[in-house]
Amino acid sequence: MTFRLATLVVLFSGIWLLWSGYFEPLLLSLGAVSVAITIWLSLRMQLLDRESAPLHLTWRFLLYVPWLLREILLANWAVIGLIIRGRGAISPRWVVVDGRQHHDETLAILANSITLTPGTVTVDVAGRTLLVHAVDAAAADGLLSDDMNRRVAALEVD
Amino acid sequence: METAALILDILSWALLLIGSAACVLAGIGLHRFPDVYSRTHASGVSDTLGVLAILTGLLLQAPSFGVGIKLLMVLGFLWISGPTATHALVQAAWIRGIEPVLGAGPDPFHRDEDGDNTEEVQ
Numbered sequence: 001m002t003f004r005l006a007t008l009v010v011l012f013s014g015i016w017l018l019w020s021g022y023f024e025p026l027l028l029s030l031g032a033v034s035v036a037i038t039i040w041l042s043l044r045m046q047l048l049d050r051e052s053a054p055l056h057l058t059w060r061f062l063l064y065v066p067w068l069l070r071e072i073l074l075a076n077w078a079v080i081g082l083i084i085r086g087r088g089a090i091s092p093r094w095v096v097v098d099g100r101q102h103h104d105e106t107l108a109i110l111a112n113s114i115t116l117t118p119g120t121v122t123v124d125v126a127g128r129t130l131l132v133h134a135v136d137a138a139a140a141d142g143l144l145s146d147d148m149n150r151r152v153a154a155l156e157v158d
Numbered sequence: 159m160e161t162a163a164l165i166l167d168i169l170s171w172a173l174l175l176i177g178s179a180a181c182v183l184a185g186i187g188l189h190r191f192p193d194v195y196s197r198t199h200a201s202g203v204s205d206t207l208g209v210l211a212i213l214t215g216l217l218l219q220a221p222s223f224g225v226g227i228k229l230l231m232v233l234g235f236l237w238i239s240g241p242t243a244t245h246a247l248v249q250a251a252w253i254r255g256i257e258p259v260l261g262a263g264p265d266p267f268h269r270d271e272d273g274d275n276t277e278e279v280q
Contacts, residue, residue: 019231021224076180076207079199083187091261092196115241118202121195122245123252131267133248133258135199 004048005039007055012038054105060155061109067151071142072117078138079118091136095120095143099128100153110152114143170218177211180204194251195258198244205240209233 016031017023042048050056082089097114101107111122111130119139124131134140180203187200213233220226257268 018224018227021222072206076203079187079203080180080183083183083190083200083203086190087192090191090196090199092193092258093260093263094258094265094267111245112238112241115245116202116206116237118206119199121198121202121248123195123248131252133195133198135196136261139199 001048004053004055008042008048008053009035009039050103051105056157057105057109057155060157064151064155068113068116068148071148075117075119075139075142079135082119082135089136093134093137093140095132095134095140097130097132097143097149099130100146100149101128102153102156106152106156109155110149113148113152117148166218170215173211173215173218177208177213177215180208180211184208192259194256195248198248202244205244206237209236209240 012035013031016035020027020031022028047053054061097110099107099110101110107125107128107130111125114120114122114130114132119135120143121133122130123133132143134143184200184202184204187203188197191197191200210233213229213236217226217229220229255269257265
């Protein structure tokens with residue numbers, strides 16, 4: 001908890017400095033007040049838990065992003081092809097994905113990754129099972145290969 | 159120095175054009191695809207490639223470090239809020255009882271208890 005709090009103070013201060021770009025005493029003290037109020041509000045709203053501030057995932061997540069980016073670009077290429085060929089080219093279908101994740105925050109990362117990738121959209125969730133709408137067989141097969149599911153599960157430390 | 163700036167400009171313009179083309183194609187897809195679920199796949203192209211290419215193109219034109227950081231933050235926010243909004247939209251449609259137009263094969267999730275599905279297809 002103390003570690004999470006300290007990390008967030010450093011993080012918020014860093015973000016404030018990056019966004020303002022001013023280093024006069026008045027503006028710096030206003031920034032310190034903003035950070036203090038933000039932390040206080042987050043504590044009051046009980047937002048400083050592992051789910052809303054998943055700091056434990058940071059480094060693994062940063063390694064996951066380049067892979068996701070590649071997947072998204074490839075999926076974009078495929079969906080653009082479908083758009084050009086028109087309605088007859090698509091063959092929408094349901095895909096059921098059983099999340100290998102043990103925590104809600106990583107399951108949310110999987111669901112959001114699926115939605116972020118064009119061609120697949122997470123429609124509903126029940127327990128650890130995601131209901132996904134896929135635009136054609138290729139998009140569905142990509143999901144059924146379980147590659148993304150495995151990689152997101154590997155983000156988990158415990 | 160001159161040629162470096164020129165290469166940067168060409169790269170930046172190429173990215174801006176790619177992003178604009180992605181957004182136009184997403185718009186065409188919105189009209190071509192048959193239902194709300196498949197249309198979200200088309201809009202995904204502007205949400206991801208459109209946003210990525212246009213913001214990267216602008217990043218190459220950023221006059222200062224501060225502006226560049228803000229553009230990267232905008233990219234991060236849009237890539238998180240985009241799928242969240244898309245999911246909210248399709249889940250609302252699903253809960254409302256709108257059935258998707260599927261390709262060949264059976265539909266294991268078809269719900270027929272609700273007769274007033276307001277699909278705007280065909």
